[in-house]
């Protein structure tokens with residue numbers, strides 16, 4: 001389903017399946033979810049290539065393998081029929097940024113669900129029948145008992161939060177605040193709880209979204225403008241870790257002020273243009289604070305996100321976050337429903 005133009009119906013287009021090169025893998029997509037960034041691209045809130053195939057929260061089954069025995073991230077053999085997920089990008093491990101530990105910023109990075117359709121690569125997103133995986137993609141086999149609608153968001157939302165938690169450090173006995181309770185925020189509540197945080201607070205401006213946080217591991221919720229988080233934080237001695245998913249400068253400035261001595265603020269939501277933030281440097285120095293940013297994630301984070309979902313998908317009802325499901329042929333309706341903002345995710349299945 002080709003994305004040709006902002007807010008214009010997707011165009012069902014036939015392409016011939018590719019001849020695989022060494023190290024490449026062909027996947028039949030089985031289930032995808034509409035990520036907020038897909039909506040941002042489709043509705044023109046950020047620039048995206050056209051023509052392209054959107055969709056990067058996706059799982060599928062291997063239908064073909066190129067020469068060179070393509071392996072999964074752990075070096076295990078892959079075979080036709082394997083159910084897999086993969087990093088949202090293909091990277092060059094020998095690039096300067098990869099060698100520095102930032103494969104997601106590898107020179108010449110190829111991002112699934114974002115790339116312009118070319119003569120060589122048409123099947124590059126989740127909203128198509130297949131995905132053509134390039135060499136340099138971190139591939140992971142999926143446990144079979146995870147529902148497709150729960151598994152699809154692992155390689156974007158859950159892996160990004162796994163990366164944020166890696167940057168935040170050991171959460172055991174820490175007081176954690178999650179700001180913004182969209183898909184990323186709920187995953188952050190659940191993962192902070194899973195990794196042994198002493199308390200998990202959640203804050204949002206939307207009461208209906210915030211209500212879900214308690215089911216996903218939050219111990220206390222704060223509605224912006226109603227519940228006084230400042231006082232509560234001071235009384236409790238401040239927050240050791242804040243995971244900020246909203247990306248709004250006002251929220252970032254408030255979260256910074258809530259940090260305890262040695263506190264860490266991890267920003268993951270700031271992926272659209274905003275004004276500069278005002279953070280007090282004397283406070284940062286005297287309170288030994290750290291502010292970190294994370295964009296995308298590294299393959300290890302995706303591995304940890306799969307383990308987290310495998311261990312906790314019976315404990316947290318992630319399946320409830322997919323509010324509606326549509327076949328790929330009704331992708332326009334899926335995007336309309338996503339745009340309504342009523343649901344955390346919309347599911348798209350093949351058939």
Ligand SMILES: [Zn+2]
Pocket residue numbers: 035036037038056057156157
């Ligand atoms: Zn995404």
